[in-house]
Amino acid sequence: MxxxxxxxxxxxxxxxxxxxxxxxxxxxxxxxxxxxxxxxxxxxxxxxxxxxxxxxxxxxxxxxxxxxxxxxxxxxxxxxxxxxxxxxxxxxxxxxxxxxxxxxxxxxxxxxxAYKKPVPIMEANVKRILCRLHTLKTPTDKELWNIAYDFVDKKNPFDYNQAMMDIGATVCTPKSPSCEVCPLSNICQGKDEPTLYPTKKKRLVPIRE
Ligand code: SF4
Structure with missing residues (x-):
């Protein structure tokens, strides 16, 4: 890009x-x-x-x-x-x-x-990976940020963040993750049933009376 x-x-x-x-x-x-x-x-x-x-x-x-x-x-x-x-x-x-x-x-x-700072990014793909790595179904934002800060590679933050986005977009996809080729599979706790994490939020349909 x-x-x-x-x-x-x-x-x-x-x-x-x-x-x-x-x-x-x-x-x-x-x-x-x-x-x-x-x-x-x-x-x-x-x-x-x-x-x-x-x-x-x-x-x-x-x-x-x-x-x-x-x-x-x-x-x-x-x-x-x-x-x-x-x-x-x-x-x-x-x-x-x-x-x-x-x-x-x-x-x-x-x-x-832009500044190559050692901080994590948080977007849908990253959230999904973090949830699967830690078998989290409905984590709070605070939990996710804490995990993300622990996990970020402080020496190569730019490559780490880019890699997380790429893995989320191409390997750890929402419906059919390819765990067999995933570079995170050796530390992933959710790889047996990845699609369980995170739980999809139910859309609330308003009832008209
Ligand atoms: S091992 Fe599977 S579930 Fe875990 S991060 Fe990789 S693709 Fe996602």
């Missing part, structure tokens, strides 16, 4: 926001590159008109993402101007979380992928 072979903080941040609610294929084929062409830097985005930003986001949905992205770029641009430097993203997770539209997951992804 282009956002994994770059050191550009803004490119990585943009990809994380786009990928929050959208499939990789859609982001890659239709939105990521045109958006970067129109707004090539954090400053260009921060200085842009919101309507122009929304126009480039058209069809991607969840427009709050675009509004927050624009707001954050504007804030960072102003901060950069006050300090006489080009706008940049903070590397600290607590600082990242304070910015509009950046939650715990995105903050960790930016810290891990």
């Amino acid at each position: 282009p956002w994994r072979t770059t050191n550009e903080l803004y490119h990585i941040y943009l990809s994380e926001v786009m990928l929050q609610q959208t499939q990789v294929k859609t982001v890659l084929e239709r939105y990521y590159f045109p958006f970067l062409k129109k707004f090539p830097t954090l400053k260009a985005l921060g200085d842009a008109n919101l309507d122009d930003v929304l126009k480039m986001w058209e069809g991607l949905g969840y427009y709050t993402r675009a509004k927050n992205l624009h707001k954050t770029a504007g804030l960072l641009t102003k901060q950069g101007q006050a300090r006489g430097i080009a706008p940049t993203l903070p590397s600290n997770i607590d600082e990242l979380i304070k910015l509009p539209g950046i939650g715990k997951n995105t903050a960790h992804a930016v810290a891990a992928f």
Whole structure:
């Protein structure tokens, strides 16, 4: 993925926001590159008109993402101007979380992928692997984060996080995990019945009266 072979903080941040609610294929084929062409830097985005930003986001949905992205770029641009430097993203997770539209997951992804910090990422694929490794059916977020922090490879966090995503996408898949070729099988407690973990949340169907 282009956002994994770059050191550009803004490119990585943009990809994380786009990928929050959208499939990789859609982001890659239709939105990521045109958006970067129109707004090539954090400053260009921060200085842009919101309507122009929304126009480039058209069809991607969840427009709050675009509004927050624009707001954050504007804030960072102003901060950069006050300090006489080009706008940049903070590397600290607590600082990242304070910015509009950046939650715990995105903050960790930016810290891990843009700053190569020794922190874990947390997304659906990673959650599934952690649940299966530890036979967890309905873990809390806190439990998962604790396990993820224990498990992350502190020396090679970037490779570790990328590997977890790749294993989740290609080996430890939701319906038919390939445990026989999985590099984690020797430590996986759930490999005998992996699809039991995690338990799927039942969709609550409202009853109309
Ligand atoms: S051994 Fe199987 S269940 Fe465990 S992490 Fe690997 S693919 Fe998933």
